[in-house]
Amino acid sequence: TDKVAIVTGASRGIGRAIALLLAMQGAKVVCVARSADDLLDVAHKINGLAVPADISDEDDAQNIVEVALRHYGRLDMIICNAGVGSFDLLEDVDAAEWDRIFSVNVKGTFLVCKAAAPHFKLQGHGHIVGIASDVSKRTFATGVAYGASKYAQDAVLSALRKEMRPHGVKVSTVYPGLVDTYFNGSQPDGPEAEKTHLRPIDVAQAVRYILEAPPHVVVDELMLHPLTQDY
Numbered sequence: 232t233d234k235v236a237i238v239t240g241a242s243r244g245i246g247r248a249i250a251l252l253l254a255m256q257g258a259k260v261v262c263v264a265r266s267a268d269d270l271l272d273v274a275h276k277i278n279g280l281a282v283p284a285d286i287s288d289e290d291d292a293q294n295i296v297e298v299a300l301r302h303y304g305r306l307d308m309i310i311c312n313a314g315v316g317s318f319d320l321l322e323d324v325d326a327a328e329w330d331r332i333f334s335v336n337v338k339g340t341f342l343v344c345k346a347a348a349p350h351f352k353l354q355g356h357g358h359i360v361g362i363a364s365d366v367s368k369r370t371f372a373t374g375v376a377y378g379a380s381k382y383a384q385d386a387v388l389s390a391l392r393k394e395m396r397p398h399g400v401k402v403s404t405v406y407p408g409l410v411d412t413y414f415n416g417s418q419p420d421g422p423e424a425e426k427t428h429l430r431p432i433d434v435a436q437a438v439r440y441i442l443e444a445p446p447h448v449v450v451d452e453l454m455l456h457p458l459t460q461d462y
């Protein structure tokens with residue numbers, strides 16, 4: 232295809248796997264993350280475009296979409312994947328940390344969707360895929376800030392699904408369980424982690440399935456877990 236995709240959080244982890252897989256399928260990929268180094272590496276590998284940006288900044292979010300349209304002349308899909316973690320007892324979560332988590336996971340998703348929505352509506356097609364979490368649907372101890380942000384991100388996406396449907400625009404949400412990435416300061420374990428975690432490519436394959444649905448089909452929600460995860 233000659234389709235154009237924006238992938239946020241494309242520098243590592245799940246976003247990187249999605250960017251590589253979409254490029255392999257023939258898409259032109261606009262890769263977004265805050266720090267440029269790993270991002271340039273991914274973009275170079277797939278002959279894509281690196282756009283360093285902070286999705287929690289409104290000008291940055293608008294700019295991502297403008298750059299994609301200017302550079303490639305079209306935009307077909309946005310993968311809202313960038314997100315940050317934080318796990319602490321409620322009493323140990325300070326207000327600044329709460330704001331940081333919400334500004335990326337909720338406001339960032341909102342701002343990127345807001346930047347793309349008018350364009351998708353106008354062209355009468357488009358696909359937004361949000362990477363939420365299995366904890367978008369269940370709470371857990373030490374998940375006050377992160378869990379609440381993922382519930383809220385899920386609500387943004389599901390409300391938007393209803394807004395966009397009459398315009399022919401699809402909105403899908405993916406809810407992964409544990410994934411072997413750099414999330415929240417961890418280091419991927421590689422093959423060892425397959426006993427306990429999904430691989431980033433497993434989530435990327437789910438996104439591919441969603442994107443390849445026929446025009447009259449929208450996959451609203453897709454949850455996947457490692458078989459060993461007790462949740």
Ligand code: NJP
Pocket residue numbers: 239240241242243244245246263264265266267284285286287312313314315335339362363364365366406407408409410411412413414415416
């Ligand atoms: O995390 P990681 P994952 N603006 O840390 C970027 C969800 N999830 O792949 O900005 C723009 O390896 C960051 O780059 P940088 C999770 O909630 C995960 O696991 O330079 N980009 C990097 O490219 C999240 O929504 C698990 O720091 C920003 C990428 O995002 C998604 O999966 C389980 C940014 C993060 O890569 C991807 O996380 C689950 C910003 N403000 C849901 N902030 C799991 N791993 O177990 C960060 O249920 N990035």
